[in-house]
Amino acid sequence: MDCIFCKIIDGSIPSYKIFENKDVLCFLDIKPDSISHTLVIPKKHIKDVYEIDNETLSNVYDAAKIVISKIDKIFKPDGYRLVQNNGIVQEVKHYHLHIIPIYNDNDNDFTVEEVYKKLSK
Ligand code: 5GP
Numbered sequence: 001m002d003c004i005f006c007k008i009i010d011g012s013i014p015s016y017k018i019f020e021n022k023d024v025l026c027f028l029d030i031k032p033d034s035i036s037h038t039l040v041i042p043k044k045h046i047k048d049v050y051e052i053d054n055e056t057l058s059n060v061y062d063a064a065k066i067v068i069s070k071i072d073k074i075f076k077p078d079g080y081r082l083v084q085n086n087g088i089v090q091e092v093k094h095y096h097l098h099i100i101p102i103y104n105d106n107d108n109d110f111t112v113e114e115v116y117k118k119l120s121k
Pocket residue numbers: 004013015016027028029030031032084085089090091092093
């Protein structure tokens with residue numbers, strides 16, 4: 001199957017991984033909306049909200065909470081938007097939850113690589 005996110009899971013496309021376990025992978029978005037914008041994906045190919053089962057959803061949200069606690073410690077955002085697109089607004093057809101931190105102070109600017117280094121310390 002020609003799925004970018006399945007290729008990220010099998011390692012044939014590189015990514016900045018923030019957290020993973022046997023069920024899910026969390027990695028930095030290549031075109032972030034804000035500092036430390038992260039995607040959480042199930043390791044099995046599931047398309048969207050119509051296909052995902054409750055156990056996998058729970059695994060996705062457990063991992064999202066772990067990522068949020070890591071981002072909290074390093075970047076201290078003022079809030080988070082959790083977004084999951086479907087249908088016409090879903091670009092990549094492999095279920096993914098966006099974790100988008102919101103900052104009152106938008107003065108900081110880091111590359112994705114710099115964010116990865118800070119979160120990996
Ligand atoms: P969607 O519109 O499907 O909810 O969002 C897809 C997201 O995947 C976008 O924010 C886009 O920047 C991100 N994305 C697309 N291709 C890649 C990739 O190869 N690597 C990473 N890390 N993110 C990607």
